[in-house]
Amino acid sequence: MNANAVRVGLRRGWIEFRQTWGNRQDLMGYLLPTVILLGVLSFQRDAVVAGISLGATSVPGVLGMTIAFGGLVSLGQLMVTEREDGTLLRAKAVPHGMFGYLIGKLVLVTGMTLTSIAILLIPSLVMFEGFTLGIGSLLGLLGMTVLGLVATIPIGATIGSLFTSPNSMALIMLPMIGLIVISGIFFPVTTFPEWVQWIAQVFPVYWLGLGMRSALLPDEMMTLEIGESWRHLETIGVLGLWAVAGLVIAPVVLRRMARRESGSTVAARREKAMQRVV
Template identity: 70%
Template sequence: MKTTAVRAGLQRGWIEFRQTLTTAQDLWGYLFPTVILLVVMSFQSGSTVAGFSLGAMTLPGALGMGIGFSGLITIAQQLTVDREDGTLLRAKATPDGMFGYLIGKITLVGCMSLVSLVILLVPGLVMFDGLATGVGTWLTLAWVLVLGLVATMPIGAIIGSLFSSPRSLGLIMLPMMGLIAISGIFYPITEYPEWLQWIAQAFPMYWLGLGMRSALLPDALAAAEIGESWRHLETVGVLGLWAVIGLVVAPVVLRRMARRESGSSVAARREKAMQRIR
């Protein structure tokens, strides 16, 4: 039965992903942030830090931020939308339906994250000189992407389970912006007070930025990082710890959320949404 749920989830996630490639709104969601980031980085290309283009230094951070947002926010948005329109209730009513649903969402968000990374990375490599492009670069990009999503998507699912409406998710954006600000996602945090450095290192966002910088930037720039090192082992350790915590806690939270779902609760949310439209 689990095998059937996995197969159904993979198929559903792939179908939903393909639909994003044929929907104007979803295509705009892929392209608009990328265009803005590329324009900003192009203006930065004339400035240098230690002889290296500031625009090129910004690219890895933008990639890391994209992974973090996909895992934490996109999965939460998907969950709240499906909760409001009754999709979760239908999944709950079928054998292993919730398990298959989660597999589908993981497939969808994983594919979306990969596309977003590629459409930002490829133009970035063309625009900026000095970025690493060897085999080690692609291997590091791959494991940071996979481990980053595994570390953040369960947390995103937990966040999504706490909100009954996608409109309420705006409450999480301010803390997210604050986390990005202190995490040095675009730059090393060695100039921060030591206590703030410890806070930043407690969250996945810092390690996503560091991992992407280690993949794309010259080894000489590691001198600007904490410990003057890319700290791959620490990156794996912290992201792995977040992944374990999320994978243990998320199923429990989601099961409790699913138990509270009923036809009356879905109807009440729909009625509330319709009142806002009126």
């Protein structure tokens, strides 16, 4: 590990994160989805599940979905875009440049994800009743956020390495939406057939939603979960396995991707991009 590459990567990531606050498109990316979600959830304030507002029961799952989306999709999209415009090739040309580049992207995606969580959670605490707020809840929220990012970001980097065009990243959205639907984000996963529940439990989206619900909702809500339990150990175990798998696979895939990058391949991608614009 090169200390200078780490410093450069941290600085680069922080600068890129600050720049998102001055970019209208990035600001809309922060605010628009949150406003839409809060608008939808506001219609659920009067509906009650186990004595708690239905809106409140949905917010933790949405927070888990936000972490999964940031780690699995946002990082992949950034890498594909910068692979096409030559940013990755320039990073490759600098000693330890790829390592510093990845550090920067980790900082950027983490900052964007934490911002999205804060923008959604703070208004939700005012709009909905039923959250369990305390030191334990905050520590659980922080722990699940860190574990979720560690579990998803390496996989997101791997996904970004496999695609060569921003348009091709749309292929990942359909399975992502499917996972969100079956993972208990907006309604209990126990309403699905058992075989669908098993599929949901393979992927991190379900476990991130479960972990967030365990941190923010009272224990009475466990009755709606599989096995009527928050299953803390299983949550840590599955997300830990995803983290280990990602940390093992991502460096291999990234090295192979970097070796294939050249000026001619970047030029070819730019030509295709210009043809799409025309």
